[in-house]
Amino acid sequence: MAASERQWVLMATGRSPTNIAVIKYWGKRDEALILPVNDSISVTLDPDHLSATTTVAVSPSFPSDRMWLNGKEISLSGGRFQSCLREIRKRACEFEDEKKGIKIKKEDWENLHVHIASYNNFPTAAGLASSAAGFACLVFTLGKVMNVKEDYGELSSIARQGSGSACRSLYGGFVKWCMGKKDDGSDSLAVQLADETHWNDLVIIIAVVSSKQKETSSTSGMRDTVETSPLLQYRAQTVVPSRVLKMEEAIKNRDFDSFAKLTCADSNQFHAVCLDTSPPIFYMNDTSHRIISLVEKWNHSQGTPQVAYTFDAGPNAVLIAPNRKTAALLLQKLLYYFPPQDKNLSSYLVGDKSILGDAGLHSIEDVDALPAPPEMKIPKQKFKGDVSYFICSRLGSGPKVVADENQALIDSVTGLPKGV
């Protein structure tokens, strides 16, 4: 390349949602390729509330690949990042922008370095599948910059090599990760079961639970489970396959009753195999148990599931209500038991705050005046401080390009993250 060409910076920005599994992924049959022991199914959350935004910049002036996560530079040397970069580079295509004087031939991509800046619009530490949104966004945005022509299914298979559940964040709505059979993992990818408009009255409330315990990472946790739990293989080979079929039916028919029962049962079974691991893994704590108990008693009192719950590798509860009316009732019950520690109701429920109005909760006084849920017998104890905050969300769409250059995370002149 000529010296005059060295100054250009080519950029793309993408935004990818996070997802919550309703049939859980736990256990790999291949650690390096991240191939799971069973299919899993997830719902994609609204990226307005929970998503990663990533800008990828390419320039002949960059001497090496670099990445910044939430403003802090992190190492790209890990195998997972390297897999994603390698697989996308392999599929990179010729690109030309005559106006900017950019012309990149297919073989040039091998020698062009990237700067990546990524940002989550929710706390990384909250244990809300930030790596799923992050790797999906990385692969999606790398693909845009490098003019990759492959479909989302193939991209999902690449994102999978960054973080298993990331493959499910390549689509909106309801997504299935097919475990695949091939040794090379090429058939282990995500497919969309239905988009977010298919069942758009579902409301999702997440209770971010305070935890003092250091949690077992899901990577080492699932490795321990595969190696030591006598129950995992039975779950993966016998229980999950029939649950996946039933869950697909439930989603197709918008059958909330069946959807809720399967979701709760599979969350509990995932935590059961964690407990069957040596040493045992505890992700749920007493607060998680209390939220389950609240939902189970409510569901039992009504004779039919009002709300589904599911817990990932942490104590946070993800609660799914069939509509806003039920979600508002759920919020009343949750806030009765878990009132905010300070007087600020507005920062205690983030995301779609309008649900507070539906629940008639306009001030902290309204929370204090909530009656005890009648289905809960004694003790009517409250647990102030046990939930950090709530997020109200809904189903959302898959990854999107952010066209507005003002929202890019990298300065197109310096090629470095903005504000760093």
Place this chain on the structure above:
Amino acid sequence: MAASERQWVLMATGRSPTNIAVIKYWGKRDEALILPVNDSISVTLDPDHLSATTTVAVSPSFPSDRMWLNGKEISLSGGRFQSCLREIRKRACEFEDEKKGIKIKKEDWENLHVHIASYNNFPTAAGLASSAAGFACLVFTLGKVMNVKEDYGELSSIARQGSGSACRSLYGGFVKWCMGKKDDGSDSLAVQLADETHWNDLVIIIAVVSSKQKETSSTSGMRDTVETSPLLQYRAQTVVPSRVLKMEEAIKNRDFDSFAKLTCADSNQFHAVCLDTSPPIFYMNDTSHRIISLVEKWNHSQGTPQVAYTFDAGPNAVLIAPNRKTAALLLQKLLYYFPPQDKNLSSYLVGDKSILGDAGLHSIEDVDALPAPPEMKIPKQKFKGDVSYFICSRLGSGPKVVADENQALIDSVTGLPKGV
């Protein structure tokens, strides 16, 4: 019978130990006969620390069967009491005491009523298998009064119909409850694997954990698990049979390493199938999890199990150490994290208090001065108040007759409980 004969009261008093399963019983294949879905193995605890004492009195002057538990009259109308009474009466034999002028023919027993008084030397509410000790003692003592000639195996099969795990309290040391195959349950009974002298350096420390939650009864809990857990049958049919064989070997060879690994794994798997139940059952709480974590980290740091843990249908931890030296180290670690809420160390550790001396803990100041266990990384938080008290015990013997009439719980003149 002549009027002059009406005044005699025939009595016997027995004492039976409680037991803690190391391979768990969870799930019945026959609810009425109490036939389990798998074999189980337990250790019998020293009756000096944890036992039931029962006096059974018989007199022609008693118009009906009556029972008092811990001084309070309770109903005998339940099917479980009726099964035990019926089965023992069926096997009652002729009895004669010329000196007291008592002569009971085999057929007389059908018309003679009993008064039963029973007492646990540990809190019933603590969830320490009080029903196991209680029903074993009831059957044992009824058998003595009624001059039953059957061996302990057959008595265990009757005690089983009162409370499943009670059958294992008919023997000391290490006991196996063979699930049996017959529909009538006659081969579902306990056998002794080894008596308490076989491996008498084991030390047992029980942490009685404070709990605010109402717990699911084990009867309804295991029924729910049988009906709803997809993992239970796999556990019962595939996992437990091989564990039982390995546990028998470990006990025979006094192989603590293997004994501890099997005990911990089976406790965790029992709680896993509880969690796999719909609605899920949680017996362990955050305190139970912290005790497991403490033991697991210690065991891991030493490269070999120092201590085994097992939890029944409640949050209490039963910890088994291979000898007094290790038990003293364990106690130091436990008291570091769970110091007593008041200054009274003596009431905070009951049973064999001499272990406190072994651990160098003569006063509350010694507890305050304990160093943090080095294997526990941050956080070095303490949890005062989360354990109610500790019990230090050892393996013990099976049921025994209490010959000293002063220890009888029933007044031989009135035929009523003493002090009532």
